[in-house]
Amino acid sequence: MKNIGCTMEKIWNHFEHKMLCKETNLIYDFLVGYDEDALTKALPTLGEIALQIPNPCGWGTGMEDCMLNNPLMLDAVIYRYEVTKDKKLFGLADKLLAGIRLCATVSDDRGYLARGVSPLDGKSHYINSSRDQYTQCIYALFHYYTSSMMREKDKEWITDVLVSFAERAEKNITKENEYDYLREDGQRGLVCNMWGPTLWGHEVNRIHMIYLAAWYTSRDEHWFELYKEIRDEGIRLATERIHPRTEMYGFLQMQVSMKLLYEAEPEDEYKKKYAEILKFVAQKVSDYRITEEKLDYTQINSPFSDWREKTAENVWHHFVARTERNALIGGYTYYVPQEKLWDEVIEIRNITEAVYIRMLGGDRSISEEQCSDFLKVLDFFDGEKHCSYAYICAVVSYWAAKFFDAELRV
Numbered sequence: 547m548k549n550i551g552c553t554m555e556k557i558w559n560h561f562e563h564k565m566l567c568k569e570t571n572l573i574y575d576f577l578v579g580y581d582e583d584a585l586t587k588a589l590p591t592l593g594e595i596a597l598q599i600p601n602p603c604g605w606g607t608g609m610e611d612c613m614l615n616n617p618l619m620l621d622a623v624i625y626r627y628e629v630t631k632d633k634k635l636f637g638l639a640d641k642l643l644a645g646i647r648l649c650a651t652v653s654d655d656r657g658y659l660a661r662g663v664s665p666l667d668g669k670s671h672y673i674n675s676s677r678d679q680y681t682q683c684i685y686a687l688f689h690y691y692t693s694s695m696m697r698e699k700d701k702e703w704i705t706d707v708l709v710s711f712a713e714r715a716e717k718n719i720t721k722e723n724e725y726d727y728l729r730e731d732g733q734r735g736l737v738c739n740m741w742g743p744t745l746w747g748h749e750v751n752r753i754h755m756i757y758l759a760a761w762y763t764s765r766d767e768h769w770f771e772l773y774k775e776i777r778d779e780g781i782r783l784a785t786e787r788i789h790p791r792t793e794m795y796g797f798l799q800m801q802v803s804m805k806l807l808y809e810a811e812p813e814d815e816y817k818k819k820y821a822e823i824l825k826f827v828a829q830k831v832s833d834y835r836i837t838e839e840k841l842d843y844t845q846i847n848s849p850f851s852d853w854r855e856k857t858a859e860n861v862w863h864h865f866v867a868r869t870e871r872n873a874l875i876g877g878y879t880y881y882v883p884q885e886k887l888w889d890e891v892i893e894i895r896n897i898t899e900a901v902y903i904r905m906l907g908g909d910r911s912i913s914e915e916q917c918s919d920f921l922k923v924l925d926f927f928d929g930e931k932h933c934s935y936a937y938i939c940a941v942v943s944y945w946a947a948k949f950f951d952a953e954l955r956v
Contacts, residue, residue: 550921554944556929557937561619562638565935569665571645573615575608576850576885577933584933586665588852595670598878602729603736604672606853606883609662611935613679616645617686618938624693625945639695646683650707657714658730659683673730676737677752678799680711680727685802688759692809705763712760712769715740715753741776747787748800751780755803762810777816784823794831794896794903798939801827801903821908828907831900836919840889847931853883891936894923898939901954902946910952917954 565573567585577584590599590607604610620642627635649660652669660671661679687704690696718728725741726734739745740753754773761769784800804827808820885891897919901912912920920943927937947954 550924550944553924553927554941557924557927557941558622560929560932561935561938561941565615566641566645567665570648570663570668571616571641572609572612572648572662572665573619573642573645573935573938574662575611575615575935578608578852579849579933580931584849588850588854589664589666592664592666592670595664595672598672600853601880601882602672602674602878603676604661606856606885608850608853609664610672611679612645612662613649613659613675613683615935615938616642616649617682618942620646620686621689622938622942622945624689624695625942625949627695628693629945629948636695639690643690643700646687647703647707650683650710653730655714655730655732657710657712659711674735674738675727675730676735677727677740677749678737678795680756681752681799681803684708684711684755684759685806688762688806688810691763701763708756708759708763709766709769711756712772715756716772719753745783745787746789746792746796747784748789748792748796750783750787751800751803751807754780755806758807758810781816781819781823785826788830792830794834794899797827797831797903798899801906805906824907825909826907828904828909831903832909832913832916834896834900835915836893836897836923841893841923842890843926845887846890846894846926846936847928847933848887849933850885850887853885856883856885887934891934894936895939897923898937898943902939902943905943905946905950905952910950912952912954920954
């Protein structure tokens, strides 16, 4: 077993120095080699982005999850600062915040959150965001806003960004739009539903956190009133409508939304209800173990390939035939380049996310079995060769454990 503290420093350096782009201050998803430009050389061209190739979400291209990555790393920075009070961390926090601010303000459609922005011009992006990108972004901004790291210089723009999300939600998330946040071009989006009968328990409280975060930072009672209108229904559905095959990232998204609602909710009656849901979600993932057959430890540190070079064996092809799917895609091409390394990435994320979910839910004693799995995947990290964002929740969990004084046995 490697020295865990040393491994965590290597993972930290991996994200700060290899995965964080200097031009945009965004953490992209993977490296396509070991050259200096390995992070950006395979990202979509401006022409490809303009044509929404290979799909309107940018899935599979390396710039689809910047608004998951930056926020999670910001969470890690905040936990580390709260534990160490190391002022050097402000430098990295500023970069991560700058990347988040870029994605939240780059669009002419106020309140639209880009998944990522091209380093080629600092503005090109795909037109389809997702509720998950908003969720992680909002939680991290709220986490920073309520932490001891918060500085006056950031207060106004963070408030404005969170209010812009609420304004867009009020305008777009309507019955007429089937409660969809909509794409940047005003058309129905993919994975952008925020309310209504199609959502499962892990998805249903995202609109609540949008309104409550806007209220908390702006103190505009309008947002609190909108939140209260759907508060009881959201609480009921959160535990009544859990999909039996909810993915780990779904539970993570649910947990951070609940954590924000718990922290920002001013009424004790409802704080207690959110506390119970946080415990409920933590329990849901308490027995998770890594799926050994999906982990090829010899491949974990391999570079990714250019998404344009994917073969038929490792590309998800979506041939659009149904009218309603055509309407969702809006005439754009739709295929998702799928990397063979994805199984390894998912398994690493699953176990590290499970640990973090439990900590957010108040579970301070992680089981020996989960700790063993957590340490097992850490043991295979190679700081010289690793090429993905797979370990980002490992570093969050590590510093969250120190902050919460959790028994992670590290």
